[in-house]
Amino acid sequence: MRAAVIEELGKPLTVRDVPDPVCPPDGAILRVGANGICRTDWALWAGQFWTGGPSLTPPFVLGHEFAGTLVDVGRDVRDWREGDRVLFPMNPGCGSCAMCRDGHQQVCDNVDTLVPGVSYWGAFAEYVMVRHADVNLVRVPDPLGFTEVAALSCRYMTAFHGVVDQARVRGGEWVAVHGAGGGMGLATVEIAAATGANVIAIDLTEEKLAAARALGAVHTVNATESDPVEAVQTLTHGGAHVSVDAVGIAEACRNSVRSLRTRGRHLQLGHTTGAEQGDVPLPVDVMLVKELEFRSAFGMQAQRFGTMLAMIESGRLHPGRIVSRTVGLGGAGTVLAELAAYGPTGVVVIDDFRS
Numbered sequence: 001m002r003a004a005v006i007e008e009l010g011k012p013l014t015v016r017d018v019p020d021p022v023c024p025p026d027g028a029i030l031r032v033g034a035n036g037i038c039r040t041d042w043a044l045w046a047g048q049f050w051t052g053g054p055s056l057t058p059p060f061v062l063g064h065e066f067a068g069t070l071v072d073v074g075r076d077v078r079d080w081r082e083g084d085r086v087l088f089p090m091n092p093g094c095g096s097c098a099m100c101r102d103g104h105q106q107v108c109d110n111v112d113t114l115v116p117g118v119s120y121w122g123a124f125a126e127y128v129m130v131r132h133a134d135v136n137l138v139r140v141p142d143p144l145g146f147t148e149v150a151a152l153s154c155r156y157m158t159a160f161h162g163v164v165d166q167a168r169v170r171g172g173e174w175v176a177v178h179g180a181g182g183g184m185g186l187a188t189v190e191i192a193a194a195t196g197a198n199v200i201a202i203d204l205t206e207e208k209l210a211a212a213r214a215l216g217a218v219h220t221v222n223a224t225e226s227d228p229v230e231a232v233q234t235l236t237h238g239g240a241h242v243s244v245d246a247v248g249i250a251e252a253c254r255n256s257v258r259s260l261r262t263r264g265r266h267l268q269l270g271h272t273t274g275a276e277q278g279d280v281p282l283p284v285d286v287m288l289v290k291e292l293e294f295r296s297a298f299g300m301q302a303q304r305f306g307t308m309l310a311m312i313e314s315g316r317l318h319p320g321r322i323v324s325r326t327v328g329l330g331g332a333g334t335v336l337a338e339l340a341a342y343g344p345t346g347v348v349v350i351d352d353f354r355s
């Protein structure tokens with residue numbers, strides 16, 4: 001099969017033939033229809049993950065957010081057949097640890113060995129293997145295309161779990177999204193707006209703020225022109241009910257916490273990078289006296305997709321709108337380089353695996 005291979009960290013990818021993946025008894029093989037590219041890919045490729053986070057040994061094939069058609073199903077798999085159209089939630093579960101048995105596969109105790117494109121070769125390729133298929137696949141409704149749903153399987157689903165399950169956003173609340181113009185940020189804006197919240201989008205370029213407005217933000221703040229904390233405090237008459245760090249940089253995280261009103265909820269959706277090394281100093285005394293909550297989301301388990309897919313099928317959410325462009329395998333390396341500087345608006349998806 002064709003794949004875009006990391007031969008050396010931080011260097012251009014090589015598109016070449018590699019061996020097809022092998023199907024385990026409880027796993028499955030997908031012919032990849034589309035695969036999104038995110039800052040996790042950039043951090044792995046650049047060797048910039050947080051302290052203690054994953055690292056790669058080349059040669060390696062990235063790709064953890066994908067959808068496609070099953071072409072092989074292991075003999076122990078009960079629920080799936082060849083030809084089924086599926087998407088794969090990026091942080092899968094083993095199905096048998098304590099977290100999985102509690103229904104929280106997205107924080108499986110054994111996740112380190114299970115993630116395509118992180119633990120083993122992923123979907124910057126024509127085919128990809130997934131493990132524990134009965135636990136980790138989601139059926140794609142017929143009207144939805146692979147490019148659109150590939151955008152769901154990392155940032156969009158994490159934003160949904162974060163906004164709906166973790167931060168428990170309610171209609172009428174103020175939600176501030178710091179780093180609103182990336183894939184995670186735009187997903188958060190659209191989902192929070194669809195719940196009935198008043199969304200304030202904060203980012204650094206007018207292009208990204210315009211994209212956020214198009215997805216439902218009622219106010220935008222250009223952080224190169226005005227202090228985002230003061231702007232949110234003024235617009236909301238005392239602070240947001242929920243504030244989100246959608247990028248994972250120290251300044252966005254602190255600004256998010258400082259944007260909150262008393263008893264507000266901070267939602268962390270972005271990993272830090274090598275610059276923070278996993279640690280961000282926070283105003284703990286303010287968090288104490290205001291009784292602020294610090295919540296996070298790390299993906300979403302397969303069985304939680306039903307309500308999100310229903311909102312997509314009914315036209316209330318449009319994950320395809322956060323896809324800013326598509327590329328072939330040969331263009332994936334360029335996108336990784338752009339992500340170093342938080343370049344692309346929204347999500348870039350690979351949808352051509354032969355060129």
Ligand SMILES: [Zn+2]
Binds near residue numbers: 039040065090155
């Ligand atoms: Zn991702």
Ligand SMILES: [Zn+2]
Binds near residue numbers: 094096099100110111
């Ligand atoms: Zn597990």
